[in-house]
Amino acid sequence: MKRRKGTSQSLMTRAGGELDDRFKLAGPTRVLMNKVFPDHWSFLLGEIALFSFILLLLTGTFLALFFDPSMTHVTYEGSYVPLQGVGMSKAYESALNISFEVRGGLIMRQMHHWATLLFMASILVHMMRVFFTGAFRAPRETNWMIGILLFWLGFFEGFIGYSLPDDGLSGTGLRIAEGMTESLPFLGPWVSAALFGGSFPGDEVIARFYIIHVFLLPLALLALITVHIGLVFAQKHTQWPGPGRTEHNVVGYRMFPNYVMKQVGFMLFVFGVVAAMSGLFQINPIWLFGPYEASVVSSGSQPDFYVMFMDGLIRLFPAWEFRVPPYFTLPGVFWPGIVGMGLSVLLPLAYPLLERRFTKDRAHHNLLQRPRDTPARTGLGVMVIVFWLIGVISGGNDVFAQAFHISLNAMTWAGRIGMVVLPVIAYYLTYRICLGLQQHDREVLAHGLETGILMRDPDGRFYEVHQPLAEPDEHGHTELEYGGATVPKKMNRLGVLEPADRGFFKSIEETEDEGARKGGRRDEIEAGK
Amino acid sequence: MSAHNDDRRPDEVDLSDPKLSRFDVYREGLRRDGIEIIHYEPRYAKPGTKVEKRMERIVASLFLGSGLFATLFVVAYIWWPWKYDGAATWRDPQTWYTPILGITLGLSLLLIALAVLTWAKKLLPVEELVQERHDGGSSRDDRRFAESTVDTVVDDMGLKRRPFLVKAALLGAAPLGLAAVAPLGGLIKDPGDMLTVTGWNAEKHNGGEPVRLMLKDGALVRPEMVATAGQITVFPAIEGGASNEFASAPTLLIRLRATDAEILRENLYPMYQDVEAMWGDFVAYSKICTHVGCPASLYEQQTQRLLCPCHQSQFNVIDNAAPIFGPATRHLPMLPLGVDEEGYFYAKSDFLVPPGPAFWNRPSLPEEDEQ
Numbered sequence: 001m002k003r004r005k006g007t008s009q010s011l012m013t014r015a016g017g018e019l020d021d022r023f024k025l026a027g028p029t030r031v032l033m034n035k036v037f038p039d040h041w042s043f044l045l046g047e048i049a050l051f052s053f054i055l056l057l058l059t060g061t062f063l064a065l066f067f068d069p070s071m072t073h074v075t076y077e078g079s080y081v082p083l084q085g086v087g088m089s090k091a092y093e094s095a096l097n098i099s100f101e102v103r104g105g106l107i108m109r110q111m112h113h114w115a116t117l118l119f120m121a122s123i124l125v126h127m128m129r130v131f132f133t134g135a136f137r138a139p140r141e142t143n144w145m146i147g148i149l150l151f152w153l154g155f156f157e158g159f160i161g162y163s164l165p166d167d168g169l170s171g172t173g174l175r176i177a178e179g180m181t182e183s184l185p186f187l188g189p190w191v192s193a194a195l196f197g198g199s200f201p202g203d204e205v206i207a208r209f210y211i212i213h214v215f216l217l218p219l220a221l222l223a224l225i226t227v228h229i230g231l232v233f234a235q236k237h238t239q240w241p242g243p244g245r246t247e248h249n250v251v252g253y254r255m256f257p258n259y260v261m262k263q264v265g266f267m268l269f270v271f272g273v274v275a276a277m278s279g280l281f282q283i284n285p286i287w288l289f290g291p292y293e294a295s296v297v298s299s300g301s302q303p304d305f306y307v308m309f310m311d312g313l314i315r316l317f318p319a320w321e322f323r324v325p326p327y328f329t330l331p332g333v334f335w336p337g338i339v340g341m342g343l344s345v346l347l348p349l350a351y352p353l354l355e356r357r358f359t360k361d362r363a364h365h366n367l368l369q370r371p372r373d374t375p376a377r378t379g380l381g382v383m384v385i386v387f388w389l390i391g392v393i394s395g396g397n398d399v400f401a402q403a404f405h406i407s408l409n410a411m412t413w414a415g416r417i418g419m420v421v422l423p424v425i426a427y428y429l430t431y432r433i434c435l436g437l438q439q440h441d442r443e444v445l446a447h448g449l450e451t452g453i454l455m456r457d458p459d460g461r462f463y464e465v466h467q468p469l470a471e472p473d474e475h476g477h478t479e480l481e482y483g484g485a486t487v488p489k490k491m492n493r494l495g496v497l498e499p500a501d502r503g504f505f506k507s508i509e510e511t512e513d514e515g516a517r518k519g520g521r522r523d524e525i526e527a528g529k
Numbered sequence: 530m531s532a533h534n535d536d537r538r539p540d541e542v543d544l545s546d547p548k549l550s551r552f553d554v555y556r557e558g559l560r561r562d563g564i565e566i567i568h569y570e571p572r573y574a575k576p577g578t579k580v581e582k583r584m585e586r587i588v589a590s591l592f593l594g595s596g597l598f599a600t601l602f603v604v605a606y607i608w609w610p611w612k613y614d615g616a617a618t619w620r621d622p623q624t625w626y627t628p629i630l631g632i633t634l635g636l637s638l639l640l641i642a643l644a645v646l647t648w649a650k651k652l653l654p655v656e657e658l659v660q661e662r663h664d665g666g667s668s669r670d671d672r673r674f675a676e677s678t679v680d681t682v683v684d685d686m687g688l689k690r691r692p693f694l695v696k697a698a699l700l701g702a703a704p705l706g707l708a709a710v711a712p713l714g715g716l717i718k719d720p721g722d723m724l725t726v727t728g729w730n731a732e733k734h735n736g737g738e739p740v741r742l743m744l745k746d747g748a749l750v751r752p753e754m755v756a757t758a759g760q761i762t763v764f765p766a767i768e769g770g771a772s773n774e775f776a777s778a779p780t781l782l783i784r785l786r787a788t789d790a791e792i793l794r795e796n797l798y799p800m801y802q803d804v805e806a807m808w809g810d811f812v813a814y815s816k817i818c819t820h821v822g823c824p825a826s827l828y829e830q831q832t833q834r835l836l837c838p839c840h841q842s843q844f845n846v847i848d849n850a851a852p853i854f855g856p857a858t859r860h861l862p863m864l865p866l867g868v869d870e871e872g873y874f875y876a877k878s879d880f881l882v883p884p885g886p887a888f889w890n891r892p893s894l895p896e897e898d899e900q
Contacts, residue, residue: 030558034559034562035660036564036660079613080613081616104611139664175823176839178821180821182724183887185889188889193717194716200822248661249659250659251657253656262646265643265644269639271638272636272637275634278631279629280632294776295779295824297823297838299827311840314840319842320858328890332856364665
């Protein structure tokens with residue numbers, strides 16, 4: 001055994017030498033393998049999007065082997081009985097065939113759709129993490145903007161993607177998109193005619209969407225994702241404040257083996273979740289919707305969740321149409337559909353610059369902020385989330401109205417009023433909660449944390465014993481400065497009250513010195529988090 | 530990414546020292562990249578303890594389990610009956626094909642994920658390192674070098690000395706850029722009358738003969754085919770009239786109760802009175818919502834409303850289908866109805882105003898704007 005191991009090692013060394021002779025890899029390899037990454041669960045949210053994207057490329061390639069983006073009229077003669085003899089486009093027929101005639105095609109279609117939903121959802125959550133912790137501040141404004149562009153590219157990639165099967169539901173979505181396009185002042189009819197090759201729906205749009213969906217947008221996404229990750233790498237990741245962590249260092253673990261192993265494990269985990277979901281939970285059952293017909297729609301027609309916000313805005317916007325008869329009409333949908341979407345792109349893009357302007361903070365920041373320490377920004381973020389949520393809920397207001405027996409018109413009015421009022425209330429409440437949390441942190445730092453132990457003085461007075469976090473002065477106060485890091489609020493955060501037993505089904509016995517070492521380590525680690 | 534190992538410090542370890550252990554060399558490598566080990570020790574103080582062995586066994590069985598499920602996936606993919614053949618119950622094996630693929634593939638991936646993660650979290654050394662962060666741009670020297678390099682290049686080309694050449698280059702390149710995007714002009718099409726003329730236009734689509742109404746299957750429509758308070762979707766009886774080629778033609782033919790028809794007749798806009806758009810108790814409205822073009826097809830008899838399920842615009846059937854709720858701003862255009870000598874419905878003309886979503890130069894009749 002020993003001899004063989006020696007041989008293989010020297011073989012590795014030799015191979016490494018040969019490679020280095022040619023590519024000069026020794027230096028870069030070392031730097032790469034030893035790069036230090038900070039560790040926090042919230043830093044992995046963006047990775048979910050990356051892994052979903054990889055999955056989308058893989059499953060999408062499979063689907064492209066069987067999908068036919070053609071609007072040629074055919075009569076369905078496949079094995080799905082309810083649609084036999086129905087006229088439809090070739091695109092819809094081939095999407096049905098992927099679901100019914102291709103072995104494993106259905107699970108691939110569902111994986112592609114679930115991965116899309118996960119992609120968009122994880123981008124949103126990742127964006128919230130970056131926003132609320134101030135990770136977008138200098139020097140990372142560029143990466144924030146790339147992230148916003150990635151969201152919107154994903155938005156259109158997703159919308160165009162689910163339009164491709166040319167089913168009843170997606171065709172209706174396309175019709176709405178066409179109505180929005182027409183609303184553009186002066187250009188509308190021309191843009192619409194260019195997009196659809198004449199009048200809606202025409203017979204070119206699916207082929208055009210296909211090349212955009214499988215080539216142009218994926219290429220743009222791939223390029224921007226590469227730059228996005230490259231910048232994280234080059235600028236080094238932000239980190240939470242804590243002992244030993246400064247603006248000028250990174251505290252964490254090495255890229256190899258720790259970080260890479262966790263990443264690979266996490267990637268496989270995301271893949272596994274999507275695969276299991278796609279086998280067990282149905283998504284976008286296009287065979288139930290039938291082919292697209294301009295005259296057919298049903299209630300409960302909802303777009304995918306990331307588009308629902310736009311749909312909700314369009315539902316809620318009042319019937320305001322600007323007309324100068326007979327020369328000019330500005331359709332109402334222009335405001336939520338075109339202006340609303342435009343602002344949803346531009347305002348987030350500009351946010352780092354706006355904040356820079358208002359706070360006059362031009363310094364570089366590598367330490368993250370806790371949301372409570374920036375009440376105005378946190379309030380603003382929650383305000384946007386509430387606004388967005390009302391849009392999403394209104395995008396499904398017919399479903400809510402039906403499920404909860406509410407009047408549909410009441411839902412619409414609640415959305416209209418809520419959209420104006422609730423974000424303001426949310427801002428105020430968030431602001432106050434942030435101040436309260438800050439206040440409590442400072443209180444604990446000054447007086448120590450509550451132990452839950454009640455004591456009685458000789459004179460009969462009851463009081464609770466506080467555990468100071470440092471040596472107190474004669475009044476029992478400690479002069480600890482608030483550093484923007486987590487303040488322990490419970491005694492077991494200080495290392496008291498270790499769990500009595502370890503192990504899942506049965507306890508794991510530990511050797512004595514190991515237990516002692518564990519206890520010792522705990523202090524060190526907990527203090528930094 | 531450059532390995533900055535040129536800034537040799539005086540305390541640098543001499544690598545030729547034969548007494549250096551592998552770890553000494555490794556740590557020196559870290560140090561030269563500005564990395565310092567704060568904490569680094571094996572996860573288990575004594576190698577080979579019971580706890581460590583147990584963890585190794587767990588990780589190994591996770592890997593093996595993953596392989597097992599991956600094999601099951603391949604086996605199921607090949608041999609499990611999968612062909613869809615009509616309605617099936619849960620007892621038919623092909624119903625389980627997709628769930629089985631999902632479960633086996635999912636479990637295989639989840640188990641291997643857990644194996645790798647457990648290896649990383651439970652067997653790798655406990656470590657904490659700190660690396661210097663060189664934030665805030667290059668060194669002053671580098672900036673000066675870069676500046677002088679760029680300036681030299683600019684000077685070599687004479688960009689400042691030869692302004693005429695620069696302008697000429699720009700004037701030459703700009704049209705070339707335009708030429709690069711010009712072929713996209715192939716996409717541009719004159720919208721023409723696509724938004725204003727529908728399949729009901731007799732001159733354009735039926736050689737001047739009035740266009741009859743038909744059902745989706747091509748059957749022509751007679752008045753007795755619609756029950757009182759009933760409604761059907763009708764299409765222009767022309768070639769492909771019910772297809773998506775005429776996406777703004779679908780029309781809703783409603784037979785009102787006599788009392789409702791009386792109310793509508795009183796409410797009728799002048800332009801519809803002029804052409805006698807109703808026929809008896811029958812009225813036909815464009816099905817394409819004037820908001821953004823979904824079919825406004827949910828007919829509520831009790832309140833005489835038409836509802837568009839996309840954005841909940843509601844139209845009053847007994848008042849010219851004028852919008853009464855939701856984001857729509859204009860009524861659903863009425864199709865002037867007549868019945869020919871053979872007893873079939875026909876459209877007296879195309880819609881008087883364009884159906885469907887609005888656009889900036891949408892023609893409208895004065896009557897419509899007064900409403």
